[in-house]
Amino acid sequence: MIKNITLKELADQLGISVSTVSRALTDSYEINIETKKRVQELAKKLNYQPNPFASFLRKHKSRTIALVIPEISNNFFSLVIKGVETICQELDYYVLIYESHESFAKEARILNHLIGGRVDGVLISVSSETKSSDHLKELLERKINLVMFDRVMDDLDVVKVSSNDYISSFDATEHLINRGCKRILFLKAGEQLSTMQKRLSGYRDALLKNKIDFDDDLIKTFHPYKELELEDLTKVIKETKPDAIFCTVEHLAIACYDVCQKLNINIPKDIKVITFSNLKVARHLNPSLSTISQPAFEIGKLIAKTLINEIEGKETDALKEIELDCTLIKRDSTR
Amino acid sequence: MIKNITLKELADQLGISVSTVSRALTDSYEINIETKKRVQELAKKLNYQPNPFASFLRKHKSRTIALVIPEISNNFFSLVIKGVETICQELDYYVLIYESHESFAKEARILNHLIGGRVDGVLISVSSETKSSDHLKELLERKINLVMFDRVMDDLDVVKVSSNDYISSFDATEHLINRGCKRILFLKAGEQLSTMQKRLSGYRDALLKNKIDFDDDLIKTFHPYKELELEDLTKVIKETKPDAIFCTVEHLAIACYDVCQKLNINIPKDIKVITFSNLKVARHLNPSLSTISQPAFEIGKLIAKTLINEIEGKETDALKEIELDCTLIKRDSTR
Numbered sequence: 001m002i003k004n005i006t007l008k009e010l011a012d013q014l015g016i017s018v019s020t021v022s023r024a025l026t027d028s029y030e031i032n033i034e035t036k037k038r039v040q041e042l043a044k045k046l047n048y049q050p051n052p053f054a055s056f057l058r059k060h061k062s063r064t065i066a067l068v069i070p071e072i073s074n075n076f077f078s079l080v081i082k083g084v085e086t087i088c089q090e091l092d093y094y095v096l097i098y099e100s101h102e103s104f105a106k107e108a109r110i111l112n113h114l115i116g117g118r119v120d121g122v123l124i125s126v127s128s129e130t131k132s133s134d135h136l137k138e139l140l141e142r143k144i145n146l147v148m149f150d151r152v153m154d155d156l157d158v159v160k161v162s163s164n165d166y167i168s169s170f171d172a173t174e175h176l177i178n179r180g181c182k183r184i185l186f187l188k189a190g191e192q193l194s195t196m197q198k199r200l201s202g203y204r205d206a207l208l209k210n211k212i213d214f215d216d217d218l219i220k221t222f223h224p225y226k227e228l229e230l231e232d233l234t235k236v237i238k239e240t241k242p243d244a245i246f247c248t249v250e251h252l253a254i255a256c257y258d259v260c261q262k263l264n265i266n267i268p269k270d271i272k273v274i275t276f277s278n279l280k281v282a283r284h285l286n287p288s289l290s291t292i293s294q295p296a297f298e299i300g301k302l303i304a305k306t307l308i309n310e311i312e313g314k315e316t317d318a319l320k321e322i323e324l325d326c327t328l329i330k331r332d333s334t335r
Numbered sequence: 336m337i338k339n340i341t342l343k344e345l346a347d348q349l350g351i352s353v354s355t356v357s358r359a360l361t362d363s364y365e366i367n368i369e370t371k372k373r374v375q376e377l378a379k380k381l382n383y384q385p386n387p388f389a390s391f392l393r394k395h396k397s398r399t400i401a402l403v404i405p406e407i408s409n410n411f412f413s414l415v416i417k418g419v420e421t422i423c424q425e426l427d428y429y430v431l432i433y434e435s436h437e438s439f440a441k442e443a444r445i446l447n448h449l450i451g452g453r454v455d456g457v458l459i460s461v462s463s464e465t466k467s468s469d470h471l472k473e474l475l476e477r478k479i480n481l482v483m484f485d486r487v488m489d490d491l492d493v494v495k496v497s498s499n500d501y502i503s504s505f506d507a508t509e510h511l512i513n514r515g516c517k518r519i520l521f522l523k524a525g526e527q528l529s530t531m532q533k534r535l536s537g538y539r540d541a542l543l544k545n546k547i548d549f550d551d552d553l554i555k556t557f558h559p560y561k562e563l564e565l566e567d568l569t570k571v572i573k574e575t576k577p578d579a580i581f582c583t584v585e586h587l588a589i590a591c592y593d594v595c596q597k598l599n600i601n602i603p604k605d606i607k608v609i610t611f612s613n614l615k616v617a618r619h620l621n622p623s624l625s626t627i628s629q630p631a632f633e634i635g636k637l638i639a640k641t642l643i644n645e646i647e648g649k650e651t652d653a654l655k656e657i658e659l660d661c662t663l664i665k666r667d668s669t670r
Contacts, residue, residue, distance in 0.1 A: 049451040072432075073413040081407055085434060089441075094448075097432045099420060106424075113429075116384040257619045279616070284592045286621030 005046045014038060064094040065307060066114050068124040070102045070151075070224070075250065075278035076296045077125070080149070083300020084123065091308055102190075102225035104129035111135045114144065121145035121307045126153065128190030128224050145310040149303045150294075152194050159310075161303050161322045163294040165195050168326040169202025169246075172274050172292050176244045177210045179334055181272055185242035187256075188221040189249045199248050199276070218242065222252060234259050237271075244334075247275035253289060272334040276326075287332035295324045340381045349373060399429040400642060401449050403459040405437045405486075405559070410585065410613035411631045412460070415484070418635020419458065426643055437525075437560035439464035446470045449479070456480035456642045461488065463525030463559050480645040484638045485629075487529050494645075496638050496657045498629040500530050503661040504537025504581075507609050507627050511579045512545045514669055516607055520577035522591075523556040524584040534583050534611070553577065557587060569594050572606075579669075582610035588624060607669040611661075622667035630659045 007025075011018045016035070024031045024039035025048075031039075042048075067084055069077045081097060088095045096119065100107035107127045114122055115138060122139060124146065133153040139146055140158070152160040176184055186203050188196045200219070207214050220236050222228055233255050237245075247253040253275035260267050267273050267287055274290040282289040302322065309316045342360075346353045351370070359366045359374035360383075366374075377383075402419055404412045416432060423430045431454065435442035442462045449457055450473060457474060459481065468488040474481055475493070487495040511519055521538050523531045535554070542549050555571050557563055568590050572580075582588040588610035595602050602608050602622055609625040617624040637657065644651045 049447075072407060072416055073410070075408070078408040078413065081434075112384075254616055254619065257616075281589055281592075281614070281616060281620065284589065284620050285616065286619060286623070288621070 005043075005048045010039065010042055010046070010048060014042060061311075062094075062118065062120055063092065064096060064119045065121045065123065065304070065311075066096045066098055066110075066119045068098045068100060068107065068110055068122060070100050070125060070127050072097070072099055075280065076150075076276075076294055079278055079296030080125075080300040080303075083297040083302075084304040085300075086297075087301050087304035087308070091304075093304075093308060095304075100127040102127045102129060104131070108135045111139060115139060115142055119144070120311045121147070123147050123149065123303050123307055125150040126193075127151075128193055131192055145307055147303045147307045147310070149299055150195060154194065157320070159303075159306050159320055159322070161299055161306070161324070162195065163299065163326045164323045165198035165326075166202040168276075168292045168328065169199040170206045171202075171328050173203045173206035173246060174210065175290075175328065175330060176246065176272055176274060176334060177206065177212065179244075179268075179272060181244035182212055183215075183218065183240070183242045184244045184246055185236070185240055186219050186246045187248060187252045188219065189224045189252060191221060196248055203246060224249070224251075228252070228255055230255060230258055230262075234263065237263070237265075242271060244272040244274070247273065247277075250275055250277035250279055253277060257285070268333050268335045274334050282329070283331065285333075287335070290331045290334040291329050293327045293329060295326065298324055340378075340383045345374065345377055345381070345383060349377060396646075397429075397453065397455055398427065399431060399454045400456045400458065400639070400646075401431045401433060401445075401454045403433045403435060403442065403445055403457060405435050405460060405462050407432070407434055410615065411485070411611075411629055414613055414631030415460075415635040415638075418632040418637075419639040420635075421632075422636050422639035422643070426639075428639075428643060430639075435462040437462045437464060439466070443470045446474060450474060450477055454479070455646045456482070458482050458484065458638050458642055460485040461528075462486075463528055466527055480642055482638045482642045482645070484634055485530060489529065492655070494638075494641050494655055494657070496634055496641070496659070497530065498634065498661045499658045500533035500661075501537040503611075503627045503663065504534040505541045506537075506663050508538045508541035508581060509545065510625075510663065510665060511581065511607055511609060511669060512541065512547065514579075514603075514607060516579035517547055518550075518553060518575070518577045519579040519581055520571070520575055521554050522580060522582045522587045523554065524559045524587060526556060531583060538581060559584070559586075563587070563590055565590060565593055565597075569598065572598070572600075577606060579607040579609070582608065582612075585610055585612035585614055588612060592620070602668050603670050609669050617664070618666065620668075622670070625666045625669040626664050628662045628664060630661065633659055 007018050007021050011021045020031060020035065021039050024036045025043060067081065072078060084095055098110045100110060104127050107130060122144060133156050136146060136156055146158045148158055149161045152162060173184065186200065190196055204214055218240055237259055245256050247256065253273055256273050260271060265271055276294065277291040278293055278296050282291050342353050342356050346356045355366060355370065356374050359371045360378060402416065407413060419430055433445045435445065439462050442465060457479060468491050471481060471491055481493045483493055484496045487497060508519065521535065525531055539549055553575055572594055580591050582591065588608055591608050595606060600606055611629065612626040613628055613631050617626050641651065
């Protein structure tokens with residue numbers, strides 16, 4: 001077993017003090033260049049590894065941030081992760097990724113764990129069960145920086161980055177109306193999520209503008225933390241007889257493809273389908289799937305930059321609430 | 336700012352010693368139930384947070400493991416993550432997820448960081464650039480447990496879990512031969528990966544058994560750390576004129592769909608396509624995509640269990656090399 005080289009051993013071999021070695025390694029201005037070079041070369045030769053925990057206790061900074069998301073196996077969130085990692089690598093931060101799996105209990109447990117001082121800051125998109133922000137407030141009280149994205153909470157005074165859910169939803173609904181649809185089934189995933197509220201408003205206002213009555217029976221919720229039962233969706237489609245389906249999340253659109261196939265309903269002839277989605281193969285589906293694509297990678301980069309600026313106490317001109325534009329991609333499913 | 340409650344403060348309020356408080360909180364058998372209850376109730380009431388770093392320094396155990404993978408945005412790896420997290424949650428371990436982005440330099444940097452003592456063990460699937468296992472040997476020399484999966488290295492004496500790449504590849508090739516294919520283009524992602532070698536052997540032996548000459552010109556490599564150029568793939572397909580394409584990774588199959596669409600080549604009439612993939616929407620592609628699906632979730636659970644057993648010094652009867660079966664799902668792309 002290779003023993004970890006300590007600061008003391010480096011100091012002994014060089015005949016200088018431990019504190020000189022320590023300051024040389026952190027590139028302190030108090031140490032002359034010649035000494036720094038000697039220390040750094042020996043440290044490299046002996047493969048000196050700073051103890052990350054000792055360094056934490058000394059500086060109270062871990063250069064680590066947490067990213068808390070509902071689930072990794074979702075193209076939106078995996079692209080957000082890519083964006084966050086791109087920035088963290090540039091700025092020499094580590095990212096710890098945590099999944100709440102759409103459970104409020106798990107999310108609260110993760111945050112309780114983070115309060116213990118493991119990270120300098122937290123990026124979060126809340127679970128669909130999350131109704132209260134008390135667990136997040138506690139983080140702020142302990143001076144751990146927080147930036148929210150996509151699924152945000154109104155009552156917190158932190159930077160929030162999301163996509164332009166209202167406008168995108170308005171435009172997508174109007175696209176369906178322009179294609180002759182009047183009975184547009186709107187499928188929500190979760191009740192209180194900020195994203196769902198804004199998407200529903202966009203849908204409602206597009207109907208209003210085009211003088212189509214809003215019908216409460218056409219708004220249905222499927223809870224993402226429950227396994228989606230295809231029978232439930234089949235029942236909804238049979239009962240509501242829509243001419244279009246607007247899905248707020250990707251997996252609902254895939255389920256619609258399953259059900260329509262089983263019921264011999266032709267997409268887009270009988271029912272048109274559009275969804276929020278970052279699915280790469282959307283263009284190869286049968287039929288190709290019309291999507292509202294969120295700028296997931298850009299959101300990831302922006303939230304990481306903002307959080308690290310806050311951690312490092314840098315002045316920023318970041319707005320408190322930032323909305324990035326989505327892209328509406330019209331394909332065969334709404335032809 | 337809320338001050339963290341210390342063990343000392345708990346002890347003072349209860350009029351008992353710090354070590355009694357500490358042992359009561361870790362549920363030591365040396366402390367009677369009455370006292371444990373009093374301590375735990377006060378700790379809960381005052382929201383006592385154990386300092387994870389102090390606890391690390393004391394026990395030299397962080398109850399944290401690292402999962403190092405080439406990329407998160409790949410259905411195989413995101414399902415592995417789910418399996419790992421399922422077990423870690425059950426057994427009260429934390430998972431830190433690191434992406435090498437198919438770069439050996441990044442992978443080596445991650446491991447160098449982990450050597451510093453941040454985790455008790457490491458799960459890894461190496462990058463496609465990784466040729467030497469020296470960076471992994473150093474981990475072992477420092478007594479950090481290691482379990483490899485999917486993309487493993489032959490020269491390391493650790494538990495390795497993969498899927499049955501040879502047999503799956505043999506069966507998939509024979510499926511194509513049974514559908515009348517004779518010129519099967521085999522697309523590799525990376526040169527030295529263990530998975531690619533085994534998949535190529537299965538392909539070669541299936542040809543041999545069916546008396547079809549092995550043609551070196553039909554074996555092509557696309558490097559996953561370079562952006563795939565559709566022109567390159569177009570050129571390969573035009574030059575080799577295959578009647579089938581066997582893709583070793585999912586994104587190559589999607590690229591084949593792109594190229595065939597552009598060249599007006601009909602799948603499956605002109606060219607049949609099969610791929611290793613855990614893509615959920617494979618059944619909805621146009622045409623639906625035949626896949627060899629790896630037991631990704633099961634692999635995740637198995638590697639996490641094995642690693643934690645090793646960390647905790649538990650006897651296991653785990654074999655050194657474990658291969659789990661894949662599922663061949665025949666769909667329209669090979670009809």
